[in-house]
Amino acid sequence: MLTTVPGQSVEGGTGPFQEFSRKYMQPGNQTAITEFILLGLSGDRHLQPLLFGLFLYMYVVCVTGNLLIVLAISSDAHLHTPMYFFLSNLSFVDVCFTSTTVPKMLVNTQMQSKAITYAGCLTQMYFFMIFSSLDSMLLTVMAYDRFVAICHPLHYMVIMNPRFCGLLLLLSWFICLAHSSLQSLMVLRVSFCKETEIPHFFCELAQILRLACSNTFANNIVLHCITGLLGVIPLTGILFSYSRIISTIMGISSDRGKYKAFSTCGSHLSVVFLFYGAGLGVYLTSGTVHPSRKGSIASVMYTVVSPTLNPFIYSLRNKDMKGALRKLLQHRAYSQ
Template sequence: MEAGNQTAISKFTLLGLSDDMDLQPLLFGLFLYVYLMCVIGNLLIILAIISDSHLHNPMYFFLSNLSFTDICFSSTTIPKMLVNIQTKSKVITYEGCLTQMYFFMIFAGLDNLLLTVMAYDRFVAICHPLHYTVIMNPRLCGLLLLLSWLICLTYSLLQSLMVLRVSFCKETEIPHFFCELTQILKLACSDTLVNHIVLYFVTGLLGVIPLTGILFSYSRIISSIMGIPSTGGKYKAFSTCGSHLSVVSLFYGAGLGVYLTSGTAHPSRKGSIASVMYTVVTPMLNPFIYSLRNRDMNGSLSRLFSRGVYSQ
């Protein structure tokens, strides 16, 4: 495209989920409710884990960090969407768009890596129960969490800095409700080959390697569970990882839907609708999955509510 068609832009336009003005109040109420449920549910998980000494172990340490990540993940996209609906404005500044994209990639990556670490934790707990406390010691847990943060911070910073070198055309409408990297690159007038190479290479690594680790862990877990002679023993072993398996299926299933829709040559709102499941619904459902399928978490939440009632 000719240089004359390029301009130094100061803002993008987020088209959102629908142009129908009659649907905007419904979308605002729905997403506000889902966001509050996500924040409250994940905060309760964090408070229950912190307040109950019985839950001070690696499994719940990683779960509390996953809940914190889910709160931040939703907070990078939904509040801006709610503000745009309320003010009837679809504008986001150039700096605000890059900031949103940066934090979105951090917390999306953290969700992915934390689920992988939690799969490893369940693998050690079921396949090597006698050595669990030795292997999953506090130092290793801290290092795994720190490594996850460093990987995501480095990748997000790299991608954000590479976007700064991209020139954009006058057409700056993003068919999404938040600033997604792939959609932003589709608006570029300058060459984005290097950006796409880094995007697909690193995304492939951060997608394939963790998923391979999760699949390997669960293949060993299932093999170990099948070797347990009693039915009760099998159920007890599987119940310790059932919640995590449900969350992994939901996360990767939604992520696959987003990937398939975002790879189309012509941007459309199909990708943004698929992203709702990935960025909004999944973080909201995680606390319910872990609390409904986990007896220890249920007990901790009940004690937390009891203390709140009696303290009034």
């Protein structure tokens, strides 16, 4: 004797179980995909040369400017301090950050095919998560460095000794590598349908999960929890550091002393507002049901524009950096 479950027919039914089976369990609906299609910022062919020229210019400026920062700091003994140690690492990470996304986008704007292989997409996603998280962690460490320098100046060199600075850097790398590895391994268990178009110019995890045929509930939980933690905790640390810094500066009697203290934090604060402002905007709009290219345009702010502007922000308002860059360029000119 056959029994039936309410909402489920014996054969060929349309109940909830059948719908779930057809969507997630039938092999005909899933395929071993070999590539994704990156739709990019615009589908207008007339805009492709303009986008290519604009992003090529920004990429060259970003790489050149950040590498100059690294070379200037490494070549000038006066800049071998904790603040510039973290700044040189931030500049290196920014070069890697933009290099994970922009070169592929430049290639796609010049080719008819916008495909990226499955392995290439996951690799790009893996390194993007590493370097974006490292940007956040290094900005937090730099805020702590400014907190110690202004609030505890007499103990600055004792607290921020080379060993402790190295440990902070290693801890940042470890957290970011663990985060990216966990997210990437969880993506490997996801199966995809025939729909492989990503409305973005790079392989972003949230966009990839939207193309999945299998259940991605666990992936989304981990994604939002870890992204929230890596965003909220560092930002909270930065805000706490600067609340203490501001209260300390307001207690300084001389206006010159206040200006000098504020000037050491101005560049870092500008970069923090630029990076977290753009990143927060993208994160808040990433949960939309119908993703569009507007999200990818917003992502340009923290993936390309912010790393490109960082060298200018740190060099134009910093006499030590301008002096080190001038020496570096003069030495290069004399050597030729």
